[in-house]
Amino acid sequence: MKEAFRKIAAMMHQAEPEAHFAFEFGDGERLCYGGSIHSPDVTLRFKSPEACRRIIADGFLGFGEAYMDGDIELDGDLPELLRLGMRIGFDQRSPSPWQRILFWAYRVFARNNRSHASQNVSHHYDRGEDFYSLYLDPTMTYSCAYFRNPDDSLERAQVQKYDHIARKLLLKPGETLLDIGCGWGGMLFHAAGNYGVSALGNTVSMPQYDYIQEKRKELGLENKIRVILEDYRNLDGKFDKVVSIGMFEHVGRKFIPAFMRRVNGLLKDGGLGLLHTIGRDKASSGDPWTWKYIFPGYYIPALDEIVREMGAAGFSVCDVENLRLHYARTLDLWAENFERNADEVRRMFDDRFVRMWRLYLRGSSASFKYGELRVFQVLFSKGLSGDLPTTRDYVYS
Amino acid sequence: MKEAFRKIAAMMHQAEPEAHFAFEFGDGERLCYGGSIHSPDVTLRFKSPEACRRIIADGFLGFGEAYMDGDIELDGDLPELLRLGMRIGFDQRSPSPWQRILFWAYRVFARNNRSHASQNVSHHYDRGEDFYSLYLDPTMTYSCAYFRNPDDSLERAQVQKYDHIARKLLLKPGETLLDIGCGWGGMLFHAAGNYGVSALGNTVSMPQYDYIQEKRKELGLENKIRVILEDYRNLDGKFDKVVSIGMFEHVGRKFIPAFMRRVNGLLKDGGLGLLHTIGRDKASSGDPWTWKYIFPGYYIPALDEIVREMGAAGFSVCDVENLRLHYARTLDLWAENFERNADEVRRMFDDRFVRMWRLYLRGSSASFKYGELRVFQVLFSKGLSGDLPTTRDYVYS
Numbered sequence: 029m030k031e032a033f034r035k036i037a038a039m040m041h042q043a044e045p046e047a048h049f050a051f052e053f054g055d056g057e058r059l060c061y062g063g064s065i066h067s068p069d070v071t072l073r074f075k076s077p078e079a080c081r082r083i084i085a086d087g088f089l090g091f092g093e094a095y096m097d098g099d100i101e102l103d104g105d106l107p108e109l110l111r112l113g114m115r116i117g118f119d120q121r122s123p124s125p126w127q128r129i130l131f132w133a134y135r136v137f138a139r140n141n142r143s144h145a146s147q148n149v150s151h152h153y154d155r156g157e158d159f160y161s162l163y164l165d166p167t168m169t170y171s172c173a174y175f176r177n178p179d180d181s182l183e184r185a186q187v188q189k190y191d192h193i194a195r196k197l198l199l200k201p202g203e204t205l206l207d208i209g210c211g212w213g214g215m216l217f218h219a220a221g222n223y224g225v226s227a228l229g230n231t232v233s234m235p236q237y238d239y240i241q242e243k244r245k246e247l248g249l250e251n252k253i254r255v256i257l258e259d260y261r262n263l264d265g266k267f268d269k270v271v272s273i274g275m276f277e278h279v280g281r282k283f284i285p286a287f288m289r290r291v292n293g294l295l296k297d298g299g300l301g302l303l304h305t306i307g308r309d310k311a312s313s314g315d316p317w318t319w320k321y322i323f324p325g326y327y328i329p330a331l332d333e334i335v336r337e338m339g340a341a342g343f344s345v346c347d348v349e350n351l352r353l354h355y356a357r358t359l360d361l362w363a364e365n366f367e368r369n370a371d372e373v374r375r376m377f378d379d380r381f382v383r384m385w386r387l388y389l390r391g392s393s394a395s396f397k398y399g400e401l402r403v404f405q406v407l408f409s410k411g412l413s414g415d416l417p418t419t420r421d422y423v424y425s
Numbered sequence: 426m427k428e429a430f431r432k433i434a435a436m437m438h439q440a441e442p443e444a445h446f447a448f449e450f451g452d453g454e455r456l457c458y459g460g461s462i463h464s465p466d467v468t469l470r471f472k473s474p475e476a477c478r479r480i481i482a483d484g485f486l487g488f489g490e491a492y493m494d495g496d497i498e499l500d501g502d503l504p505e506l507l508r509l510g511m512r513i514g515f516d517q518r519s520p521s522p523w524q525r526i527l528f529w530a531y532r533v534f535a536r537n538n539r540s541h542a543s544q545n546v547s548h549h550y551d552r553g554e555d556f557y558s559l560y561l562d563p564t565m566t567y568s569c570a571y572f573r574n575p576d577d578s579l580e581r582a583q584v585q586k587y588d589h590i591a592r593k594l595l596l597k598p599g600e601t602l603l604d605i606g607c608g609w610g611g612m613l614f615h616a617a618g619n620y621g622v623s624a625l626g627n628t629v630s631m632p633q634y635d636y637i638q639e640k641r642k643e644l645g646l647e648n649k650i651r652v653i654l655e656d657y658r659n660l661d662g663k664f665d666k667v668v669s670i671g672m673f674e675h676v677g678r679k680f681i682p683a684f685m686r687r688v689n690g691l692l693k694d695g696g697l698g699l700l701h702t703i704g705r706d707k708a709s710s711g712d713p714w715t716w717k718y719i720f721p722g723y724y725i726p727a728l729d730e731i732v733r734e735m736g737a738a739g740f741s742v743c744d745v746e747n748l749r750l751h752y753a754r755t756l757d758l759w760a761e762n763f764e765r766n767a768d769e770v771r772r773m774f775d776d777r778f779v780r781m782w783r784l785y786l787r788g789s790s791a792s793f794k795y796g797e798l799r800v801f802q803v804l805f806s807k808g809l810s811g812d813l814p815t816t817r818d819y820v821y822s
Contacts, residue, residue, distance in 0.1 A: 176816060309736035331742055336729035339706035344799070345728055348745035353815045398809070402741065412795070418750045419573060424821040 029080035030057070036116070037061060043115040049108070053080075070104040087121035088113075092317035092391075096384045106386070107360075110394035119391075119399055123316055131316040134324070156235045157212065162372060163365035163389075168212035168239070171274030171304065172355035172403045182361045185354075190218035193271060195423045196347065196407050197300050198415060199223035203268040206230075206294055208260045209275025213240040213253070220252035229255045230263055260287070263294060269302075270295050276305035276334075281327045284334070288341035295410045301343070306355070307331050307404040322388045331404055338408055346416055347407040352396045355403045359393035426477035427454070433513070434458060440512040446505070450477075467501040484518035485510075489714035489788075493781045503783070504757075507791035516788075516796055520713055528713040531721070553632045554609065556773060560762035560786075565609035565636070568671030568701065569752035569800045579758045582751075587615035590668060592820045593744065593804050594697050595812060596620035600665040603627075603691055605657045606672025610637040610650070617649035625651045627660055657684070660691060666699075667692050673702035673731075678724045681731070685738035692807045698740070703752070704728050704801040719785045728801055735805050743813055744804040749793045752800045756790035 030053055037051055041061040048063035052073040060068055074080050079099035082090035091113075094100045102109065113119060122128060157168060164170060165183040173185035174192045193215065199205065201224030207215045210229025213236070220227045231237050240255040256263075260275075270291055279287045295301055311330040319326060335345050366373070366389060374382050395401040409416065427450055434448055438458040445460035449470040457465055471477050476496035479487035488510075491497045499506065510516060519525060554565060561567055562580040570582035571589045590612065596602065598621030604612045607626025610633075617624045628634055637652040653660075657672075667688055676684045692698055708727040716723060732742050763770070763786060771779050792798040806813065 174816075176818075178815075309732075309741045311736075330733070330736060332729040332733035332736065335706075335732065336727070339708075339727060339729065344706045344747070345745065346747050348742065349817065350741070350743050351815075418575075418748075419571075420746065420817070421573075421821055424818055 029077060029084055032084045033080060034059060036118070039116045040112040044112055047108070047112055049112060068104065070102065070106070070109045072109060073101040073103065075099050075101060086123040086127050086316075088119050088315055088391075089123045089127055089317040089320070091118075092321065092384075092387055095387055096321075096380050098379075098383070106390045107394055110391055111398050114394055114398040119315070119395065127316060131313075131319065134316075134319060157239055159373070159376060160212075162369040163362045167214045167217075169214040170211055171358075172306075172351055173358045174351065175354055175357055178357075182358065182365075185358070186214065187218065189354075190215050191222070192423070193273070193302050193304065193405070194219055194223050196405070197269045197271065197302055198422075199225050199269060201225070204228070204265075206263070206265070206267040206270045208263070208270065208272040208291070209278070210236075210240070210255065211274070212236050213243065213255065215271060215273060216240065216253045216255070217243070217247065217249065220249050221247070225252070225269070227253050228265070228267070229253070230258045230260060231255065232257065232259055261290060263290070265294065266296050267294055268296055268299050270299070271302045271304070273304040274306070276303055277323070277326050277328055279327070280325055281329065281333070284329060284337045285340065288337045288343065292341045292343065292410060297411055298413050298415070299410050300346075300413055300416065301408050301410070303334065303404075303406045303408070305329070305334070305404060305406075307334060307402045308400050309402065310400070312400065318388070318391075321384055328401065331402070334404065334406060338406070343408040343410060344412060345406060345408050346413065347405075347420065349405045351403040351405060352401065355401070356393045356396040359389050359396070363389040363393065426474060426481055429481045430477060431456060433515070436513045437509040441509060444505070444509055446509060465501065467499065467503070467506045469506060470498045470500070472496050472498060483520040483524050483713075485516050485712055485788075486520045486524055486714040486717070488515075489718070489781075489784055492784055493718075493777050495776075495780070503787050504791055507788055508795050511791055511795040516712070516792065524713060528710075528716065531713075531716060554636055556770070557609075559766040559769060560759045564611045564614075566611040567608055568755075569703075569748055570755045571748065572751055572754055575754075579755065579762075582755070583611065584615065586751075587612050588619070589820070590670070590699055590701065590802070591616055591620050593802070594666045594668065594699055595819075596622050596666060598622070601625070601662075603660070603662070603664040603667045605660070605667065605669040605688070606675070607633075607637070607652065608671070609633050610640065610652065612668060612670055613637065613650045613652070614640070614644065614646065617646050618644070621649075622666070623649055625653070625662070625664070627653050627655045627657060629654065629656055658687060660687070662691065663693050664691055665693055665696050667696070668699045668701070670701040671703070673700055674723050674725055675720070676724070677722055678726065678730070681726060681734045682737065685734045685740065689738045689740065689807060694808055695810050695812070696807050697743075697810055697813065698805050698807070700731065700801075700803045700805070702726070702731070702801055702803075704731060704799045705797050706799065707797070709797065715785070715788075718781055725798065728799070731801065731803060735803070740805040740807060741809060742803060742805050743810065744802075744817065746802045748800040748802060749798065752798070753790045753793035756786050756793070760786040760790065 033051055037059050046062060048068045050058060050060040050068040050071040052058045052071060054074050076099055079094040082094045165186050167183060167186050169186040173182060174189035175185045176188055199219055203225045205219050205225045205227045207227060207229040210216055210231055213229055216227040216229045219225050237255055237257045244250055244253045291301060306328050308328055308330045311333060314328055338345055370382050430448055434456050443459060445465045447455060447457040447465040447468040449455050449468060451471050473496055476491040479491045562583050564580060564583050566583040570579060571586035572582045573585055596616055600622045602616050602622045602624045604626040607613055607628055610626055613624040613626045616622050634652055634654045641647055641650045688698060703725050705725055705727045708730060711725055735742055767779050
């Protein structure tokens with residue numbers, strides 16, 4: 029097992045000769061690359077031979093579980109270790125055949141039909157706003173922000189994201205907007221408050237539903253905003269504009285065509301829609317650790333799967349923007365907030381949870397910076413839109 | 426046959442009750458919809474019962490051939506008739522089984538391997554600059570322009586297109602740029618003259634090659650611009666940036682993966698590329714009339730086919746813009762130029778050619794406005810680009 033790690037370390041060194049890192053095996057042996065043995069940027073310490081074995085056998089799943097269980101410890105810079113791992117494609121390494129069968133079984137049984145989808149989403153989001161408010165910004169936005177300037181605050185960048193979308197969609201007073209999977213309602217509040225639209229959102233998470241019901245009264249927007257506790261498949265009505273931000277990842281591969289058909293049914297002829305979602309350049313079934321611990325039922329679609337099913341449903345793709353580095357920055361700011369409040373999270377859950385969530389935030393950030401994850405905003409029309417300006421200057425003026 | 430046309434006319438009227446059009450059957454019968462019988466915007470006159478039969482049997486292919494042969498005549502507004510036809514999906518109507526077999530055989534035998542591709546392209550482009558200069562702008566650009574303002578001249582809009590692409594690609598002095606299928610060199614001259622890059626273009630058309638050789642000397646750009654008479658599959662070298670404008674339509678469906686791999690081999694790691702091509706929202710084998718008379722071997726790809734093969738080749742999609750109405754405007758201006766010079770075209774070829782080319786220009790314009798055609802500019806990087814700004818403001822400032 030140590031031999032395998034010597035190889036991994038050598039590959040990392042070859043890919044990034046400047047990187048200063050060390051592996052400690054607990055038996056006195058220490059491998060150090062890229063600088064003095066005394067102060068590497070990151071040191072990975074194996075607390076047991078078992079930890080080595082799990083990582084070699086199960087790739088990132090094994091690494092994640094060993095890290096959660098404290099079988100490995102990290103001194104220094106976790107993002108740097110993740111960066112090095114991605115540079116050598118360690119995140120793409122397959123888990124053992126046994127874990128692959130388990131993962132396959134998960135994917136078959138944790139299907140995103142109406143009842144499972146709700147359970148899968150509850151798994152993540154029903155931890156409640158007490159927890160999420162420990163690291164999200166005050167708008168409680170749980171998706172990629174939009175940084176016009178690199179030093180924008182997280183809150184400012186989230187508001188800018190909503191505004192960027194509102195501009196792309198040409199929102200106008202009196203129009204109706206549907207937000208599919210509205211989270212804590214950030215888009216609803218921005219669009220109704222600043223663009224005068226009548227906005228409807230749906231969520232399958234009760235805490236999110238309660239939060240929005242409360243806030244719309246506080247803000248005096250009862251007439252402009254409605255929220256319903258309902259799966260997207262049960263929505264009806266016809267809307268001028270439709271948006272979905274950071275929800276599509278939970279739809280699942282099999283349900284992409286049905287999702288598009290449903291959106292088509294909800295949008296007026298010639299109406300504009302915007303899908304904001306994590307995506308990939310190349311289809312992949314994703315990462316078993318994330319599936320098992322963070323987002324059961326998730327599927328990160330490839331861009332071609334998105335636009336193919338849009339075309340099949342009768343949409344025309346007007347514009348695609350890739351915002352991957354905006355999500356990396358968003359996640360880094362979340363991770364900083366999270367670390368500031370780690371003691372409180374530990375009290376709410378336990379240390380294993382803290383380590384799990386840290387790896388989720390830092391690992392995702394690294395995947396946007398160095399790995400396979402992208403964020404796509406896809407603007408589309410139902411049939412052909414007559415309203416859309418012929419150049420994109422309108423978004424930037 | 427007349428019964429079938431009565432149905433078609435009724436469908437057109439139902440789809441567009443305001444449209445004022447007439448069908449004349451040559452036996453005294455006249456169908457008129459949407460206004461007085463005296464001055465319809467467009468009248469379609471059948472010169473023989475055979476014309477009716479060809480159109481019903483072979484859809485747009487039959488219509489096109491009957492129009493070329495003078496078996497039908499049009500008074501008034503051809504674009505209006507094309508618009509009405511597309512509103513009822515007449516352009517999507519299948520030709521007869523016999524014509525479908527012929528079309529299939531064409532597609533099998535007119536394969537775009539190296540020797541056929543060159544013949545296919547010669548079929549269209551080797552008519553020479555004497556002909557094309559009768560309707561293109563002075564830059565001899567034979568692809569979709571970019572109208573920042575609706576009343577921009579064609580020449581101005583073509584230069585703006587090159588500039589829009591140069592900005593998206595972040596062209597910088599001293600960089601190397603490859604233009605795959607460079608036509609009459611418009612992008613080469615703009616990029617070398619205004620951005621200081623060293624530009625190489627390839628074409629398989631001898632007249633285009635000669636034209637560029639001449640012009641680079643005239644402009645004193647011999648050191649900055651090179652052109653080679655070569656299929657894209659024979660290119661080599663490594664370039665900072667790669668562009669391909671209005672050439673991908675000739676690659677053919679089967680060769681899309683090979684095209685992307687070739688481009689990948691020609692681009693430096695982290696380098697940017699831009700593919701400017703006609704596309705669709707949904708895959709289709711295209712229109713037999715266009716294949717037979719205008720572009721043998723052509724294939725208009727769906728957006729999902731483009732981005733899927735980009736992902737498979739190791740590219741990451743950064744940005745997609747849909748410019749369909751810019752191509753409609755471009756084609757309308759070409760058609761106006763063409764009509765002004767129709768007598769000269771008739772002298773160069775014959776009346777059948779004039780009618781064929783008119784239908785090609787007007788039919789294409791209608792397809793961008795009302796039908797299935799799109800123009801996509803897809804900006805991509807080889808692997809991940811570190812240079813690309815995180816917002817698209819840089820294109821518009």
